[in-house]
Amino acid sequence: MAVYTEVTDEDVQAFASRFDIGTVISLKGIAEGVENSNYLMVTDRDQFILTLYEKRVHRTDLPFFIGLMRHLADRGVNCPLPVAASDGEALHELAGRPAAVFTFLEGMWPRRITVRHCAELGPAMARMHLAGSDFAMTRANALGPSAWRPLYNLSADRAHLVDPALPELVSTALDRFDAQWPTGLPSGLIHADLFPDNVFFRDEELTGLIDFYFACTDFLAYDIAVALNAWCFEPDGAFNTTKARALLTGYQRLRPLAPEEMAALPVLAAGAAARFLLTRLYDWLNHPDGAFVKPKDPVEYLRKLRFHSKAADPAAYGLPA
Incomplete structure (x- = not known):
């Protein structure tokens, strides 16, 4: 995860209004990783991950990734679940990038492997x-x-x-x-x-x-x-x-x-x-x-x-x- 594309408060609020996730209270960039722009998005209902897909991820591959995470989650694999907007679609546009909202997973990645x-x-x-x-x-x-x-x-x-x-x-x-x-x-x-x-x-x-x-x-x-x-x-x-x-x-x-x-x-x-x-x-x-x-x-x-x-x-x- 990383942040390459900056977003405005107004754009984020307008984007989030497409989803039944509440009002955005805060948005914090996540610096780790190398592929996409990721934010921890907190609303008055819950925490979510907002992902903007950068140029190294091909748009034509996004339905595969979104569908895969839904498929795995439906079969009991604990992974981020794409949140559908009011039109039933998970993928929308934000700041000129394809973007999606995902459920938040609890936990941390291990710095010292045992x-x-x-x-x-x-x-x-x-x-x-x-x-x-x-x-x-x-x-x-x-x-x-x-x-x-x-x-x-x-x-x-x-x-x-x-x-x-x-x-x-x-x-x-x-x-x-x-x-x-x-x-x-x-x-x-x-x-x-x-x-x-x-x-x-x-x-x-x-x-x-x-x-x-x-x-x-x-x-x-x-x-x-x-x-x-x-x-x-x-x-x-x-x-x-x-x-x-x-x-x-x-x-x-x-x-x-x-x-x-x-x-x-x-x-x-x-x-x-x-x-x-x-x-x-x-x-x-x-x-x-x-x-x-x-x-x-x-x-x-x-x-x-x-x-x-x-x-x-x-x-x-x-x-x-």
């Missing part, structure tokens, strides 16, 4: 995958394997400025994905960006999932691979097998992994690391001076890619070899 957090995340992810199994809409993964080499080519001539080892490691990894990326794994709805700041907790009990704006149709195990990267590395770069085992064990209580999914974890985890390395690399090298949001360090994911490139089998992630 084994308990990972044990809670596993079954929550499995519930989301199972709940999404009958979602009728599909969306291709715009940042899947076919996008990685073109994305790297945009930064290749300056990649060595970030780390001298980066060009060779990335080139080797991309060749590996071309040769070894799996086919035919169980697929369905995935979040694709389930980082700690998109998961809310209260006293280590998971209370909800947010920010579905990278959600797409892809291998379910790829979603797990993204989470292993985001949740199971320590600040010093070491991989925590105990956290990984807790996440995977919790997930498999509700949705056991097929043998081919387990076998594919090393290459899927390497691919997930490469995806975030490459998007961070591009943002790092093309960050405008004075921009509101600070880019994230790509070297963190270079270290993670190096770890996954050496993983021989699922035992590296706490599973039987």
Whole structure:
């Protein structure tokens, strides 16, 4: 979440009048995140999140995201619920941007990841995958394997400025994905960006999932691979097998992994690391001076890619070899 588009009090009041949510009392920008403009909107009835969709989110994708959150909420997944306006539609225009109002979720994202957090995340992810199994809409993964080499080519001539080892490691990894990326794994709805700041907790009990704006149709195990990267590395770069085992064990209580999914974890985890390395690399090298949001360090994911490139089998992630 972040704030890129400022809104006036008058515009917000006029926008909110389309919804049966009461009178707006206060509006506070939320600074975290990188994709959209988000505000905590308090009315005389409740608290809501007001989201303005910025240019990196395509308007044609918005019905998918809105429909998905409604679908998941209807099936018991605790996620923001889009609020329909008086015309029955959730999406309207504010300050020249598509905008929507969402219910407010209680909780905070964890700043220090524990084994308990990972044990809670596993079954929550499995519930989301199972709940999404009958979602009728599909969306291709715009940042899947076919996008990685073109994305790297945009930064290749300056990649060595970030780390001298980066060009060779990335080139080797991309060749590996071309040769070894799996086919035919169980697929369905995935979040694709389930980082700690998109998961809310209260006293280590998971209370909800947010920010579905990278959600797409892809291998379910790829979603797990993204989470292993985001949740199971320590600040010093070491991989925590105990956290990984807790996440995977919790997930498999509700949705056991097929043998081919387990076998594919090393290459899927390497691919997930490469995806975030490459998007961070591009943002790092093309960050405008004075921009509101600070880019994230790509070297963190270079270290993670190096770890996954050496993983021989699922035992590296706490599973039987």
